[in-house]
Amino acid sequence: MDFRPTEDQLALAGAVRDVLGKHPRPGTPGEEGPEPGAGGVDVALWRDLAELGVFGLRVPEDAGGLGLGHAEAVHVFEQLGRGLATGPYTATALAAPLLPEYASGRHRVGLSDLTSGACYLEHLDALDALLVVEAVDGEAHAFPGHSQVLRVEPIELRADPVPHPVDPCVPLHRLSQKPLRGEIVGDAAAADALLREGALLTAAYQVGMAAVLTERAVAYAKQRAQFGRAIGSFQAVKHLCADMFARAELARAAVHAAAVLLDDDRADGDGADLPAAATAVSAAKILADDAAVGNARAAIQVHGGMGCTWEMGLHYFLKRAWALSLAYGRAAEHADLISEAL
Amino acid sequence: MQLRDTPAQQRFREDLRAWLRTVLPTLDPQPSQDDWQARRAYDSHWQALLHQAGYAGLNWPAEYGGRGATPTEHLIFLEESELAGAPYVGVNFVGLLHAGPTLIAEASPEQRERHIPAILRGDEIWCQGFSEPDAGSDLAALRTRAVLDRTGDHYVVTGRKIWTSHAEVADFCELLVRTGPPDGPKHQGITWLIMAMDTPGITLRPLMTAGGSTEFSEMILEDVRIPVANRVGAEGDGWRIAMVTFAFERGTGFVSEVVWARRRLAEIAALARENATWEDSEIRRRIARLAAEFDALWALVKRNVSEAEHGAGGVPGPGSSVFKLRFSEARQHLDDLHAEVRGREALAFDDEHFTYDGEPGYERLRSLAYTIAAGTSQVQRNIIGERILGLPKEPSATAAAAKGGGR
Numbered sequence A: 001m002d003f004r005p006t007e008d009q010l011a012l013a014g015a016v017r018d019v020l021g022k023h024p025r026p027g028t029p030g031e032e033g034p035e036p037g038a039g040g041v042d043v044a045l046w047r048d049l050a051e052l053g054v055f056g057l058r059v060p061e062d063a064g065g066l067g068l069g070h071a072e073a074v075h076v077f078e079q080l081g082r083g084l085a086t087g088p089y090t091a092t093a094l095a096a097p098l099l100p101e102y103a104s105g106r107h108r109v110g111l112s113d114l115t116s117g118a119c120y121l122e123h124l125d126a127l128d129a130l131l132v133v134e135a136v137d138g139e140a141h142a143f144p145g146h147s148q149v150l151r152v153e154p155i156e157l158r159a160d161p162v163p164h165p166v167d168p169c170v171p172l173h174r175l176s177q178k179p180l181r182g183e184i185v186g187d188a189a190a191a192d193a194l195l196r197e198g199a200l201l202t203a204a205y206q207v208g209m210a211a212v213l214t215e216r217a218v219a220y221a222k223q224r225a226q227f228g229r230a231i232g233s234f235q236a237v238k239h240l241c242a243d244m245f246a247r248a249e250l251a252r253a254a255v256h257a258a259a260v261l262l263d264d265d266r267a268d269g270d271g272a273d274l275p276a277a278a279t280a281v282s283a284a285k286i287l288a289d290d291a292a293v294g295n296a297r298a299a300i301q302v303h304g305g306m307g308c309t310w311e312m313g314l315h316y317f318l319k320r321a322w323a324l325s326l327a328y329g330r331a332a333e334h335a336d337l338i339s340e341a342l
Numbered sequence B: 001m002q003l004r005d006t007p008a009q010q011r012f013r014e015d016l017r018a019w020l021r022t023v024l025p026t027l028d029p030q031p032s033q034d035d036w037q038a039r040r041a042y043d044s045h046w047q048a049l050l051h052q053a054g055y056a057g058l059n060w061p062a063e064y065g066g067r068g069a070t071p072t073e074h075l076i077f078l079e080e081s082e083l084a085g086a087p088y089v090g091v092n093f094v095g096l097l098h099a100g101p102t103l104i105a106e107a108s109p110e111q112r113e114r115h116i117p118a119i120l121r122g123d124e125i126w127c128q129g130f131s132e133p134d135a136g137s138d139l140a141a142l143r144t145r146a147v148l149d150r151t152g153d154h155y156v157v158t159g160r161k162i163w164t165s166h167a168e169v170a171d172f173c174e175l176l177v178r179t180g181p182p183d184g185p186k187h188q189g190i191t192w193l194i195m196a197m198d199t200p201g202i203t204l205r206p207l208m209t210a211g212g213s214t215e216f217s218e219m220i221l222e223d224v225r226i227p228v229a230n231r232v233g234a235e236g237d238g239w240r241i242a243m244v245t246f247a248f249e250r251g252t253g254f255v256s257e258v259v260w261a262r263r264r265l266a267e268i269a270a271l272a273r274e275n276a277t278w279e280d281s282e283i284r285r286r287i288a289r290l291a292a293e294f295d296a297l298w299a300l301v302k303r304n305v306s307e308a309e310h311g312a313g314g315v316p317g318p319g320s321s322v323f324k325l326r327f328s329e330a331r332q333h334l335d336d337l338h339a340e341v342r343g344r345e346a347l348a349f350d351d352e353h354f355t356y357d358g359e360p361g362y363e364r365l366r367s368l369a370y371t372i373a374a375g376t377s378q379v380q381r382n383i384i385g386e387r388i389l390g391l392p393k394e395p396s397a398t399a400a401a402a403k404g405g406g407r
Helices: A007-021 A043-052 A070-082 A089-098 A188-223 A235-263 A277-302 A304-308 A314-325 A331-341 B007-026 B036-053 B071-084 B090-106 B109-121 B238-247 B255-275 B281-310 B319-347 B360-371 B377-388 B397-402
Strands: A109-113 A120-122 A129-135 A147-152 A159-161 A172-175 A183-186 B126-129 B145-148 B154-162 B172-178 B190-196 B202-207 B216-227
Touching: A007 A043, A007 A070, A070 A089, A070 A188, A070 A235, A089 A109, A089 A129, A089 A188, A109 A120, A109 A188, A129 A188, A147 A188, A183 A188, A188 A235, A188 A277, A188 A314, A235 A277, A235 B281, A235 B319, A235 B377, A277 A304, A277 A314, A277 A331, A277 B281, A331 B281, B007 B036, B007 B071, B036 B090, B036 B109, B071 B255, B071 B281, B090 B109, B090 B126, B090 B172, B090 B238, B145 B172, B154 B172, B154 B190, B172 B238, B190 B216, B190 B238, B255 B281, B255 B319, B281 B319, B319 B360, B319 B377
Parallel strands: A109 A129, B126 B172
Antiparallel strands: A120 A172, A129 A147, A147 A183, A159 A172, B145 B154, B154 B216, B172 B190, B202 B216
C-alpha cells in the first residue's frame, strides 16, 4: 500500500497548474477576469488544456488519449477547481471515454441529467454536442437499469436563456422541450458510469476550491491587523482556518480513495476490507461539497466586510460551490445511495 | 496512489488472520472492568500470546525484541485484530505505546535491559504520571517537585498527578517532575523518572468517569524517594523526552477505532431497519453521512500511514491532527445517533458483567473524553493553525505581563 500521489500524478497536476497560471482567472482581486467567449468559455484556456490532453486523459492511447485513470483525473480536476476554470470541462472529460472523438477537446460537450428532474443547461452556446441522461420510457425518474445516454444537437434544442444566473460565469438555459430527439450513445450502465464519474470529478473540483479558499483565508488572517495584532493570532479566527484546512484535507483523502477504488477493477479483494467504489464516490461528493461550500463561507467570514464584496472575488467560489453541490447528485441523493449499501 | 497490499503485506495479513483464528477461541471471556487483578491477568495473558507468536512490539526495532514492522504492517495488524474481535492492548497501553518507546529512544542500556523485555512479555505494567490538576492542556506548567536528598542518590518527590490510568495494577510509572526552579522557563527544568509503584508515599484516589468506569486515578505523591539511577536522560531534559514518542505512532493511532466505528455504523443501520427508525429519512441520511465521514477518515489514515512509511523523515504529515480533530467529533455523533436509533432503550446500560466493551450507553459517555484526551479539539485546532498553516501564536499571558500589559 502506498496511498501517496505518485511523482507522475504530481507532475500532471503541476502541468495543469502551470497552464492555468498563464490565463486570467475569475475571483482574484486586482486582476481582470477572463474575457469569456460565446457560452462563457475562455477559449484560449480551453485550447491550452486540450493540448495538454486533459479531455482524453482516460481514453486509451490507441484511441488518441493518454490512457490514464481516475486517480490522474482527480488530480487534474482539483487544479481546475483551484483555478476556477469555467466551461464544460467535466462533461467533455466524461464524454471522451464513451465517445473517443471527444478526446482531443476540439469539441465541447455538455451533459444534462434529466432523471434528476434538472432542466438547466450550462454553457449551451459554447456546446458542439449535448449528452443527456434520461429514462428509457420518458419518465421523469429512471428506475435502475432503465436509463440511457442520448446525444443531442445543441442547435436543435428549444431552450430559454436565464437572464441572471447566480454564478455569473456560467450561462444557463432552461430547457423548454420534451421529449428530446437524438442518437442513443450509451445504455444504462454507461449512464450510471457517467453520473458516478461526474460526481467524482466534481468532488475533485470542489476540493481544489476548498484548498485555495483555505490558503486565501490564511494569507489574509496573517496580514490583516485589528486590535493591534494579526487577526490570525486570535483563536476564534485561527480555529475557523483550522476547520477549513481539515475539511479540505479530509475531502481530498475521500476523493483520492474513491478514484483509486474506481480504478481498481479487481473483483477478488486481498481481504483488505476496501469499501465499494460507488459508496466511496458518494462519500467523496458529500465531503467535498461540504468542504467547498463551508470553506467559501468561512473565507468570506475571515475576510470580514470585504469578503462580501464583488471585488474580493470570494463570491465566485461560493456560487460555484453551490452550483456544483447540486450537480451529479445532491448530498441527500448520495446519502440515500450510501444508506442503501449499508 | 494505491490501497492494495503488496504480496508481502498480503502474506503478513493472512498469517495474522490464521493465527487469530486459532488463538482467539482459546481465550476466557473478558473480565469485569472493575476487577483490576482479573483485567491485569487477562491483558497480560494476551500480551504473552502475542509475544510467543512474534507480534509483540510490532513496530519496535528488532534489536529491542520488537518485530521492526513497517507502518503499513502495523496498520494491517490493527485492522485485522479489530475485525477479528481480538482483545485491546488494555492495561499494557502505557508500557507498549508510550513508556516502552520512550525507553528505547532515550534510556540507558541498563534501564532498557531491565524494562523492555518485561514490557514486551506482558510481565510489567506501566502507568503515566504526566498531567496534574493544574497542568492539563498546559502540561509544561506541571509543578510536582523533585529535589535531591543529602546523599545525592535519590530524588524526593512531592505533588499530585491525575488521569493515571491503570495505576492500581501498575508496577512502574513514567513520571514527569520539576527539578528546575518553580518560576523558571516552564519547558526547562522538567525531568523524566521511572517510579516503582510500590515505593512508600504513593496514594491513589480513584476517579470514576461519567460512565462509571474506574480506570483513572488521582495519584498523590508525598516524599516519594526515587533513585537517581531511575532518571531517563539528563536532568531538565524531560520535556523533550516526553515528546519523543509522539513520532513513534507513525500515523497508526486510532486505526482500531476507525475499523470499530465503521462496523458499529453498519450495526446501527441494521438496528434502524429492525426497529423502523430507518423510515425516518433524516435518521437514514445522518447514518449515511456519518458513514461517508468514517470512510473519509479511513482514507486519511491510509494517507497518514503511507506518508509515515515512505515520506521524508518517517513521520506522519499534517493529516494526524486533522484526523484526531474530525474523528473524535464523528465518534461522538456516532454514539448520539446510536442512542437516537435505540430510543428509550438507550436509558439502560445493557451490560450485566460491567465489561463496558461496546455497550452503547457506556460508549456514549466514554466518547465525551474523545474531544479532550490526547490534545483537546481546541488544542488540535491551534496545532493546525500554528504549525501547519503558520498563523501567529496568541501572545502568552507571561509575555503580555512582561510587556507591562495586562488587560
